[in-house]
Amino acid sequence: MTSTSRPLLNRRLAEFGTTIFAEMSALALSTGSINLGQGFPDTDGPEEVREAAVRALRDGRGNQYPPGPGVPELRTAISAHQQRRYGLSYDPDTEVLVTAGATEAIAAALLALLEPGDEVIAFEPYYDSYAACIAMAGGTRVPVTLRPHEGSFRLDLDELRAAVTDRTRLLLINTPHNPTGTVLTRAELAAVAELAVERDLLVVTDEVYEHLVFDDAEHLPLAGFPGMRERTVTIGSAGKTFSFTGWKVGWVTAASGLVTAVRSAKQFLTYVSSGPFQYAVAEALALPDGYFTAFREDMLAKRDLLAAGLTEAGFEVFRPAGTYFITTDIRPLGESDGFAFCRALPERAGVVAIPNAVFYDHREAGAPFVRFAFCKRTEVLDEAVKRLKSLAG
Numbered sequence: 001m002t003s004t005s006r007p008l009l010n011r012r013l014a015e016f017g018t019t020i021f022a023e024m025s026a027l028a029l030s031t032g033s034i035n036l037g038q039g040f041p042d043t044d045g046p047e048e049v050r051e052a053a054v055r056a057l058r059d060g061r062g063n064q065y066p067p068g069p070g071v072p073e074l075r076t077a078i079s080a081h082q083q084r085r086y087g088l089s090y091d092p093d094t095e096v097l098v099t100a101g102a103t104e105a106i107a108a109a110l111l112a113l114l115e116p117g118d119e120v121i122a123f124e125p126y127y128d129s130y131a132a133c134i135a136m137a138g139g140t141r142v143p144v145t146l147r148p149h150e151g152s153f154r155l156d157l158d159e160l161r162a163a164v165t166d167r168t169r170l171l172l173i174n175t176p177h178n179p180t181g182t183v184l185t186r187a188e189l190a191a192v193a194e195l196a197v198e199r200d201l202l203v204v205t206d207e208v209y210e211h212l213v214f215d216d217a218e219h220l221p222l223a224g225f226p227g228m229r230e231r232t233v234t235i236g237s238a239g240k241t242f243s244f245t246g247w248k249v250g251w252v253t254a255a256s257g258l259v260t261a262v263r264s265a266k267q268f269l270t271y272v273s274s275g276p277f278q279y280a281v282a283e284a285l286a287l288p289d290g291y292f293t294a295f296r297e298d299m300l301a302k303r304d305l306l307a308a309g310l311t312e313a314g315f316e317v318f319r320p321a322g323t324y325f326i327t328t329d330i331r332p333l334g335e336s337d338g339f340a341f342c343r344a345l346p347e348r349a350g351v352v353a354i355p356n357a358v359f360y361d362h363r364e365a366g367a368p369f370v371r372f373a374f375c376k377r378t379e380v381l382d383e384a385v386k387r388l389k390s391l392a393g
């Protein structure tokens with residue numbers, strides 16, 4: 001056998017060959033559709049933060065390799081943010097790590113903390129990088145399905161408890177949750193924490209949408225629950241919080257032993273990244289509460305606009321309590337296959353969405369659900385809503 005007759009992509013990654021996002025974004029281009037598939041804002045974050053990046057670049061701060069753990073200014077700002085928002089104390093020198101976006105934080109945490117064969121429990125539908133990173137680390141993913149219940153997707157705590165085995169090493173949590181918009185309640189988080197303590201599990205918690213919670217929902221960091229500080233790796237992202245997804249600035253806060261472990265993996269992935277942007281994000285994290293409130297209110301108005309439009313178009317809408325995504329059920333439209341629906345939608349209505357089934361191991365459980373992003377300009381959402389009305393016809 002020659003080296004090229006064997007499949008080039010290894011067995012661990014074979015199932016992740018191509019993403020639906022590439023296919024759908026190409027469809028959006030070729031059909032002139034509005035792309036509500038991929039979740040990136042179509043306007044940049046605060047001007048003063050952009051200017052802070054320009055200043056750092058001009059002043060020669062961060063143009064060469066920044067320190068491995070991140071620049072001290074940013075680590076201090078991350079620590080202060082966790083203290084100000086949640087009353088959680090993390091030592092900027094030993095308990096904070098800057099990463100190349102939350103994506104690298106997730107990868108480094110899993111690569112550092114898993115042995116081959118370890119089981120990782122993650123909620124299904126899950127963010128697409130989780131499955132790939134668990135696989136790269138040689139772990140086994142064990143999905144626990146969030147199921148629709150009275151207008152939102154909920155976690156079945158008995159199912160979660162039953163999923164834990166002697167091989168379970170880690171719970172991979174995401175709240176506010178992409179793609180369902182579910183925000184775990186205090187009671188749910190307390191139960192997750194109790195289980196983690198009882199079964200002595202590590203927890204990696206992806207909280208990149210911590211500032212996007214709506215209505216009565218409240219974001220509570222899992223690390224703040226009893227017994228969790230020493231076992232929890234918390235992940236944040238400037239891309240999501242400040243609408244600079246291209247800067248790829250993310251971070252980890254955790255007890256020093258965990259941060260040291262994650263840094264061991266991180267140093268051989270990117271080593272460092274985003275030098276000048278790190279200084280800008282340090283300033284962004286210190287913005288007054290008014291920024292965070294205005295950001296949330298802006299997204300809330302957009303959620304309501306798109307939710308109303310989707311409802312009018314005939315979808316069942318799961319009104320998200322957090323994130324900038326809306327999951328819908330297409331069955332009221334007489335459809336049941338989200339893949340087929342999303343492949344046809346650009347031709348039918350000039351809008352692109354993502355079939356949630358791609359975020360499931362149990363694809364049939366996700367088949368009728370379709371995700372729309374609302375982090376777009378109001379006029380773009382208005383036009384999308386107008387186009388989607390044709391489905392109701």
Ligand SMILES: *Cc1c(COP(=O)(O)O)cnc(C)c1O
Nearest residue numbers: 101102103127178206237239250
């Ligand atoms: C966008 C996203 C990430 C990745 O964040 P980056 O900082 O852009 O790497 C991680 N987790 C979830 C749930 C996301 O939606």
